[in-house]
Amino acid sequence: MPPGLTAAARWTAGALGVALMAFGTYVLLTDAHIHDPQDVVLWLAGAIAVHDGVLAPLVLAVGLALGVVVRPAPSRWIVRGALMVAGCLTLVALPNLLPPGRPTNITVLPLDYLTNWLLLLAIIIVFTATVLAVLNRRPRRPRSAKTATRCPSADRPTPPAP
Amino acid sequence: MLGRLLGIAFAICFLTGLISHYLQHPPGWLVDALPARPVWGYRLTQGLHVATGVAAIPLLLAKLWTVYPRLFAWPPMRSMAHGLERAAVAVLVAGAVFEPATGLLNSVQWYPWPFPFIQVHWAVAWLVIGALLLHVAAKGPQIAAHWRRRSPGTEALPAEDLPDRRALLVGVGVAVGAVTVTTVGQSVTPLGRVALLAPRSPQHGPQGLPINRTAAAAGMSGFTGQGWRLALAGPRPYELSLDELRALPQYDAELPISCVEGWSKSARWTGVRVRDLLDRLDAPRRSGLRVISMERQGSYRVTEMSHTYADDPLTLLALRLNGEVLSLDHGFPARIIAPNRPGVLQTKWVSRLEVL
Numbered sequence: 001m002p003p004g005l006t007a008a009a010r011w012t013a014g015a016l017g018v019a020l021m022a023f024g025t026y027v028l029l030t031d032a033h034i035h036d037p038q039d040v041v042l043w044l045a046g047a048i049a050v051h052d053g054v055l056a057p058l059v060l061a062v063g064l065a066l067g068v069v070v071r072p073a074p075s076r077w078i079v080r081g082a083l084m085v086a087g088c089l090t091l092v093a094l095p096n097l098l099p100p101g102r103p104t105n106i107t108v109l110p111l112d113y114l115t116n117w118l119l120l121l122a123i124i125i126v127f128t129a130t131v132l133a134v135l136n137r138r139p140r141r142p143r144s145a146k147t148a149t150r151c152p153s154a155d156r157p158t159p160p161a162p
Numbered sequence: 163m164l165g166r167l168l169g170i171a172f173a174i175c176f177l178t179g180l181i182s183h184y185l186q187h188p189p190g191w192l193v194d195a196l197p198a199r200p201v202w203g204y205r206l207t208q209g210l211h212v213a214t215g216v217a218a219i220p221l222l223l224a225k226l227w228t229v230y231p232r233l234f235a236w237p238p239m240r241s242m243a244h245g246l247e248r249a250a251v252a253v254l255v256a257g258a259v260f261e262p263a264t265g266l267l268n269s270v271q272w273y274p275w276p277f278p279f280i281q282v283h284w285a286v287a288w289l290v291i292g293a294l295l296l297h298v299a300a301k302g303p304q305i306a307a308h309w310r311r312r313s314p315g316t317e318a319l320p321a322e323d324l325p326d327r328r329a330l331l332v333g334v335g336v337a338v339g340a341v342t343v344t345t346v347g348q349s350v351t352p353l354g355r356v357a358l359l360a361p362r363s364p365q366h367g368p369q370g371l372p373i374n375r376t377a378a379a380a381g382m383s384g385f386t387g388q389g390w391r392l393a394l395a396g397p398r399p400y401e402l403s404l405d406e407l408r409a410l411p412q413y414d415a416e417l418p419i420s421c422v423e424g425w426s427k428s429a430r431w432t433g434v435r436v437r438d439l440l441d442r443l444d445a446p447r448r449s450g451l452r453v454i455s456m457e458r459q460g461s462y463r464v465t466e467m468s469h470t471y472a473d474d475p476l477t478l479l480a481l482r483l484n485g486e487v488l489s490l491d492h493g494f495p496a497r498i499i500a501p502n503r504p505g506v507l508q509t510k511w512v513s514r515l516e517v518l
Contacts, residue, residue, distance in 0.1 A: 010299045017295030021253065024288030031285065033278040040282050043275055047259035048252065055223075056230050073325070081333030088220045088337040092266070092345060093359050099272040107373045108271050110366035116358035120344065 059087075075132055082128040086121055093117040163331060164225045165305070169294065171218040175261070176291045178211035182422060183284055186504050188468075193450070198474040203502040205420040209349035212269065212424025215262045216345050220337035222258055224330070250296045257290035269423040270361045348425040362425035368489045371429050374421050374505055377490040381458030382511055387495045390456075392479075396443035396517035404495050408481060410434045415476045421505040431499045433480035436515075437473055443517055447473055450518035453498055456511040465507050466518065471500045479512060 028037045062083065070076045096113040103109055185204060188196055197203070239245040261283065268279050275282075298305065307315030319327075347357025347364070354364040362372050377383055392402045402410075412432055420426035440449060448469040455463050471477050477500040481488060488494040493510025500508065 006302065010302045013295050014299035017292045017299060020288050020292030020295065022292075024285045024292060027281070027285035027288065031281045033281045034285070036276070039276045040286070044256040044260055044286070047256045047263065051226060051255070051259050052230070052233060056227065059227060060230070077326070077329035077333070081329065081336060084220065084333045085337045085340045088223070088341050089344065089359065091219060092216060092341045095266045095270045095272065096359060096361055099270055103271065104378060105271070105373060105376045107362065107367040109361055110363050111358070113359065120358060
């Protein structure tokens with residue numbers, strides 16, 4: 001695409017973006033059901049605070065610890081993946097586990113979510129442990145030329161995750 | 163890669179959200195254009211809305227993790243344009259966290275905030291999609307530089323990190339699969355048994371169907387149907403008792419209840435065609451219909467449907483569900499069931515129909 005056209009497309013997309021944001025702001029400020037738009041701003045700021053101030057530092061700390069505790073790269077990747085899956089499942093499970101009081105509607109949250117969540121974590125632990133055991137027991141076979149070019153540093157520890 | 167997938171996910175959520183919003187709150191010019199087909203339309207779009215929102219959670223967290231160091235860029239503002247761009251990113255991040263979080267809590271009917279969910283989820287969706295467009299416009303050159311495997315930006319990345327990046331993407335992919343498989347069964351009924359974390363389960367509910375609003379919540383507890391009559395208003399008004407309604411020709415329709423919270427399930431409904439009731443009123447074809455419920459309170463006590471639904475042979479005033487008389491929670495003695503329509507508009511405990 002010629003540079004002039006690209007610049008025009010970027011300006012158009014940007015202007016459209018600003019217009020859509022303006023419409024969202026207009027709804028927030030004028031909708032009769034939204035009595036206090038400040039509450040919404042506060043919760044939006046809270047969303048950033050919870051992610052950037054709590055969740056992200058927590059994940060980084062776990063990542064650093066992981067880099068120290070589990071050194072060889074393939075094992076570290078497996079453990080990292082398992083923690084990511086477990087973490088995401090936990091986030092999705094939290095709204096089911098935390099609501100105060102019992103719902104009056106028995107078809108909302110009808111399952112035993114604590115048991116189900118623990119069951120999922122148990123499955124992840126067993127699966128991860130099995131994979132790690134298989135990985136670390138068998139002496140590594142000489143790799144074919146194809147895998148060697150695809151994964152040049154598969155057995156070299158990579159620097160700890162940032 | 164993450165950014166592109168996340169962009170697609172946000173676009174799907176936004177478009178399906180638009181569909182849901184306009185099905186529930188159509189502006190005047192759109193009312194008569196809302197289609198009653200396909201029967202499963204809203205089931206698909208709203209199921210997709212919630213499933214995509216859930217699947218976006220691992221993508222979003224991974225994306226934010228990769229860009230987290232830039233939060234501490236120094237100097238924090240290089241120019242006016244840079245400052246504005248960062249402000250737009252702040253709106254994008256705030257909204258991108260806010261929307262899935264409020265959506266998830268809405269699906270368990272838990273509202274810990276002081277504002278109404280529907281209107282705010284709707285307004286913030288516009289903020290997010292606008293901020294996303296602005297972000298894509300601002301980052302256009304960088305996105306282009308990394309678009310393909312052989313793009314200059316991708317080639318410039320350190321080669322020794324490649325397996326690590328791939329392993330991370332695989333992890334994100336597995337996480338997306340895990341959160342999807344454990345929740346999507348609330349609308350994809352065959353996966354109901356593995357929906358270990360879904361707030362709704364197709365197996366749980368009286369007469370084989372979950373409920374959005376119970377009789378107790380609607381102030382209908384203890385209603386026995388004693389003295390109930392259906393009032394019909396139009397060119398030639400009349401009333402029907404429950405026995406008279408049961409004596410009219412009955413039809414079966416296999417239609418889903420599809421809720422805005424993402425769950426849906428198909429059921430077999432039996433009742434009187436709404437169009438037959440309108441014919442007895444001498445209401446002309448292409449008439450709209452107002453449906454009034456006996457429930458004491460609730461923002462959906464009175465609903466309206468366009469002729470596209472009212473004239474449809476599948477639109478019933480249902481008296482039976484899966485072969486049994488409607489339970490009170492499902493809207494005894496009579497409820498509306500129509501194709502391609504949000505669950506909140508399938509009015510229960512109907513007492514009056516008015517031709518518009």
